[in-house]
Amino acid sequence: MTIYRMDHVGVVVEDLAAAIAFFVELGLELEGEAAVEGEWVDQLLGLDDVRADIAVVRTPDGHSRVELSTFHTPVATRNAPRAPMNTPGIPRLTFVVDAVDDVLDRLRAHGAELVGEVAQYGNIYRYCYVRGPDGIIIGLVEELR
Structure with missing residues (x-):
């Protein structure tokens, strides 16, 4: 089994436009935006009735990408914690x-x-x-x- 490359990192955000602006200010480039929904997304995420908007930003060298997602449905049941830096699993x-x-x-x-x-x-x-x-x-x- 071979890993070819890391494709992207995904992050869920509440305000997609603000997140895009933040990462563009950092120096990443907007690669594209899309709305996603349907059975394939529900299967992929293990959720029902998913409707989301996504944007992909990439580093100037083209080797790394961040997928930013905001979900319209289903409604999230809780927010991610603002945990300290030494919390296991914190990205x-x-x-x-x-x-x-x-x-x-x-x-x-x-x-x-x-x-x-x-x-x-x-x-x-x-x-x-x-x-x-x-x-x-x-x-x-x-x-x-």
Whole structure:
């Protein structure tokens, strides 16, 4: 058995337009948007009467994608927790950026909140985590070498 590649990461958000704007500000490119519904989606997700809108954003190099989904039906029964960083199973997406401080300032205008502080590891990189749309944890890494 062979894995060819990781195709994408999926994240459910409440406000699709705001999530798209956040990731575009981060530097990803909107690849496309679609409405999904029907028996195949119900089978795939193990839910009934799914109606959702999705958008796919990709990194500029074209190698990584994030699928953003918002569900109209069925109604979610609970929200994801805003758990601390050491919670088992908590997802985070990390991106290499040109300048952490600049990207952080731009993302704050889209509601991003710094989780800890911007930290520097030797002369190798500067790194921080922010909470983006719906509490998604995003890592920002600036390579110093």
